[in-house]
Amino acid sequence: MASDFLANRIADFSDNRPMNIGTATGGTMEEIYRHLVDRAKRSSGLANALGEAQYFAMDEYVGLSGDHPQSYAFFMRERMLRPLGISALNFHLPGEENVAAAPGAGGCISIYDKMMEDAGGIDLQLAGIGENGHLAFNEPGSSRESWTRRVQLTLSTVRANSRFFSHPAEVPREAYSMGIASIMRAESVVLFASGKKKALALERMLRGRPGEDCPASILTLHPNATVFADWEAASRLRVW
Ligand code: GLP
Numbered sequence: 001m002a003s004d005f006l007a008n009r010i011a012d013f014s015d016n017r018p019m020n021i022g023t024a025t026g027g028t029m030e031e032i033y034r035h036l037v038d039r040a041k042r043s044s045g046l047a048n049a050l051g052e053a054q055y056f057a058m059d060e061y062v063g064l065s066g067d068h069p070q071s072y073a074f075f076m077r078e079r080m081l082r083p084l085g086i087s088a089l090n091f092h093l094p095g096e097e098n099v100a101a102a103p104g105a106g107g108c109i110s111i112y113d114k115m116m117e118d119a120g121g122i123d124l125q126l127a128g129i130g131e132n133g134h135l136a137f138n139e140p141g142s143s144r145e146s147w148t149r150r151v152q153l154t155l156s157t158v159r160a161n162s163r164f165f166s167h168p169a170e171v172p173r174e175a176y177s178m179g180i181a182s183i184m185r186a187e188s189v190v191l192f193a194s195g196k197k198k199a200l201a202l203e204r205m206l207r208g209r210p211g212e213d214c215p216a217s218i219l220t221l222h223p224n225a226t227v228f229a230d231w232e233a234a235s236r237l238r239v240w
Contacts, residue, residue, distance in 0.1 A: 003032060005226070005228070006124075006126075020054045022126060024059075041083075050086065051086055055090055056116050058177065059175050059177040059178065061175050072093070098112040099148055127191040127216075129198055131197050133217065135215040137153060137176075139215070140214065145180070148177065180215055180218055183219075184222055188226070190228065191216065191227045193233035198233040199235045201214070202233050202237065205217045
């Protein structure tokens with residue numbers, strides 16, 4: 001269902017340039033990419049569109065090389081680019097070299113945000129949600145005016161992400177992340193939530209007042225945002 005929705009969005013994109021897709025990572029996204037890759041293997045139209053698209057990662061850990069199995073560069077390469085033969089040149093990541101302010105752009109827009117803007121802007125932004133309501137690595141308290149930058153991770157995020165690492169000391173404490181303003185600029189956003197551990201965050205996102213204490217809730221102010229949740233993640237939203 002979610003992958004049908006994405007496949008249709010991607011197939012329906014018509015512009016004089018390739019589509020720009022903002023990518024998210026995490027356990028939830030793993031399944032979404034698996035379905036998308038399966039569909040693309042059966043549909044040359046979708047495979048061509050995905051092959052031509054430009055990809056802009058939402059976030060990346062500080063200090064992990066692209067060869068580290070827990071880096072988001074590795075995640076995207078293994079789950080999306082390689083299976084579909086997509087050129088690595090089409091994939092962009094936030095990093096130390098592009099989080100500085102963009103020269104001549106005025107204000108605090110980063111080089112990474114300027115790259116997205118120069119490419120025509122993000123057409124389809126994919127997103128997950130953290131257990132504490134974070135969006136990309138915009139932790140609670142992140143400003144809605146924030147652009148791509150280097151951020152500190154909260155203890156709760158470090159703990160949640162430690163399941164992917166063999167030792168807690170290996171879990172990065174910092175990351176590069178698109179800002180909330182960067183994400184709000186996208187033409188459309190699709191957020192995925194799965195599992196019981198996301199139920200409270202999803203309730204706060206969709207039922208609470210949009211605010212910086214739950215960064216994902218700011219998306220409820222976006223004109224074209226869609227949420228897909230499984231039953232467990234949606235369990236606190238039931239009205240019956
Ligand atoms: C990380 C990512 C987020 C993602 C979150 C949820 O913290 N930076 O972008 O939304 O994980 O991941 P999962 O689906 O594994 O719970």
